Amino acid sequence: MAEKAAKNTKNPRIAMPEQEPKVRARNFLEVPTGYTVKMAQEEAARCLQCKKPACVQGCPVGVDIPGFIDLLSQGDMTGAIRNLWSKNALPAVCGRVCPQESQCEGLCIVGRKGEPVAIGNLERFCADYERENGTGELPPKAEPTGKKVAVVGSGPSGLTVAGDLIVKGHDVTIFEAFHKPGGVLVYGIPEFRLPKAIVAQEVNFLERLGVKVECNAVVGKTVSIQELLDEGFDAVYIGVGAGLPRFMNIPGENLVGILSANEYLTRANLMKAYEYPKVDTPIPKGKNVTVLGAGNVAMDAARTAMRLGAEKVRVVYRRSREEMPARAAEIHHAEEEGIELFLLTNPTKYIGDENGRLTGMECLKMELGEPDASGRRRPVAIEGSEFHLETDLCIVAVGSGANPLLTAETPDIKLNRWGNIDADEANGKTTMRGVWAGGDIVTGAATVILAMGAGRAAANSMHDYLTLGW
Amino acid sequence: MFKIVRREEMAEGTVILNEIEAPLIAKKAKPGQFVILKANEEGERIPLTMADTDPEKGTITIIYMVVGKSTAIFRDLKVGDGYQDVIGPLGKATHIEKVGKVICVGGGTGVAVLHPITRALKEIGNDVTCIIGARNKGLLIMEEQMKDASNDLRVCTDDGSYGHHGFVTEVMKEVLEGGDVKLVVAIGPVPMMKAVSNITKDYDVPTMVSLNPIMVDGTGMCGGCRVTIGGETKFACVDGPEFDGHKVDYDELMLRLRAYQEEEKKCHDEYCTIRDAN
């Protein structure tokens, strides 16, 4: 194995083919175009098949990484995808959006001497290969149990719960507030990073398994949790995400031209406003765009603005590059596309014209002080460093919180001090009998895979409840 | 699909009524709440207040003014056609309380929104004077229904073609002069609600208005509907749409309503050109 290790660390990682930065910066097509079979197998051969695979410890749902990679390198694509599915219901999504560099790939042994195995790319390859060439065969379903389950929210956590419980024989209905299922996967993450057709196919797969999807159902308004229980649902899962936009609360925030990332991305993705006027929903097109924040959401907003024809797009962040929470690949892609990072900068005031439209913003330069509660060095304003930044469109992507719409109507569910649902970490049980919760509404804004992990844990607990009792 | 079971035209075809099958919403909705409608796959999400609901029949009624592309598409839907999506009931219900003498002021399609509220205020035992207005007689809507829903109905037209010649605010002042008014409810164009609020402030009469900022989701997740109320930012879709009229920053609301004016005009003109050509 030592020999193999030496060879593997020397072999370079197979780069994922991508659209040229100049070209893709102006279109909405997916940026990485995917491995060929040959590329995938070459990359798979770099895996050492570790006896104690470190990578698996980095995966929040414990995908059998050497296992699926081995099947892939043997050419058993069906086996590889079956192996993936046993732990992860949405590999086409996770292969594209998981922060692999801080999870599986971050721990991969090959990465100690060279570049880690491209686990995410391989996961994506298997899922795409199955979608394009597979039989579409459904997994076996257990005998009907006669129990009914309601899943509120159709993001990754809700979809996971639905998928797990339908194969266990329960009758599952998803209730979704928007007119399309998928959660952040359809309204937040842009087409060029996660094609909506893939999400639609995953949902369709669940529907073929028998999951019912009721869109336009705002739980807490159209129907309440209590009513769902009264109407005969035996258990309810709440996976409503962290959809409440945060603003910075600085003067001038309601000027025309300042939008939350949620609004901007929903217009662009869910409502397909980039095709306006072919579709009816407009989206403001800035020439000189500023995005506040430095997470995945900020990168997505910035890259969308570029594709909508901006001349200049700046990401303004009060800490330094090291603290940027976005996936490394997204920051890299954004910079390649011409997006400028304005680091250690904090806006203090918006400036508008006589028509109430945004024209600029006043900012302060920052420096990093001692670490704060989050463990990151605290940004401190440099006195007298005010400067003016010209901008006609500002997208605020500084985080999001729990939307109280549903929980305000459900007093039996205990919340924590941030308004998130207080659920048992191990199994997702809330303080209301028969009701589970998971994903961003419990943890606060997190990741797709963590939301899915929470969904899986809750589904197991719900299954126990439905078959054995609370 | 949410099927249209009744369609009427009012105000010379500029205002349309649709009664739509939406049983879940009809069962739940209260006066003051709204729905969001989307005509088809490419459609925009448009918020409209429910002018009426029939829980038994399982229908809701919307009444809207045709102003841009999306409402023009709505106008072209016939009985038997449907909306692809109807979402609701959204927003807070109107707080209905017995306070005594009340004035309800409605302008344009605001009258449709005002109707269920007026009726509820009267049913609970208030003495309701209703003042409705339009630019001219032809554009006036729901006169008969408003008469039934209130104790006293006054009508105004800007051009004097019917009723009082002048603005609703003039008639409202007269009624306010009579004294004892405990509450004013005003729903209509933003400048009208602003004018009403300015007057009732002088008379120190509590005033409720219903705001109509641009919305996307209607559930508090986009922040597009933000309005400034007493110096604080509120989301009209979940904190409203009704607010204390004396605290609203109307000028900001008017500017924000014009955010997409240029794009929308282009889009609307294109749609009408295509439609007229067919």
Ligand SMILES: Cc1cc2nc3c(=O)[nH]c(=O)nc-3n(C[C@H](O)[C@H](O)[C@H](O)COP(=O)(O)OP(=O)(O)OC[C@H]3O[C@@H](n4cnc5c(N)ncnc54)[C@H](O)[C@@H]3O)c2cc1C
């Ligand atoms: C722009 C953006 C980019 C991101 N990029 C990444 C990334 O690259 N990698 C990554 O791992 N994570 C990323 N994330 C985070 C990730 O998407 C979330 O952590 C994940 O989607 C949370 O899943 P969820 O199932 O908890 O909720 P969500 O995906 O938020 O889904 C919740 C669903 O519930 C619905 N809902 C809400 N309220 C109600 C109600 N009252 N009744 C009915 N339905 C309701 C919502 O409409 C929504 O469809 C990103 C997030 C955003 C916003």
Ligand SMILES: Cc1cc2nc3c(=O)[nH]c(=O)nc-3n(C[C@H](O)[C@H](O)[C@H](O)COP(=O)(O)OP(=O)(O)OC[C@H]3O[C@@H](n4cnc5c(N)ncnc54)[C@H](O)[C@@H]3O)c2cc1C
């Ligand atoms: C809570 C609420 C209740 C409403 N109730 C009624 C009603 O009962 N009857 C009625 O006639 N109108 C009502 N409106 C206004 C109605 O939503 C707009 O007239 C409609 O959206 C215009 O769409 P359009 O595409 O035809 O016109 P556009 O050409 O798109 O717009 C014309 C103008 O309408 C406004 N507008 C555009 N899009 C929206 C949007 N998504 N949300 C709100 N306003 C928008 C803007 O001021 C815009 O400049 C209500 C609005 C809100 C927020």
Ligand code: SF4
């Ligand atoms: S740690 Fe790396 S080399 Fe080892 S099994 Fe995992 S992916 Fe393969």
Ligand code: FES
């Ligand atoms: S319409 Fe999106 S928050 Fe109100």
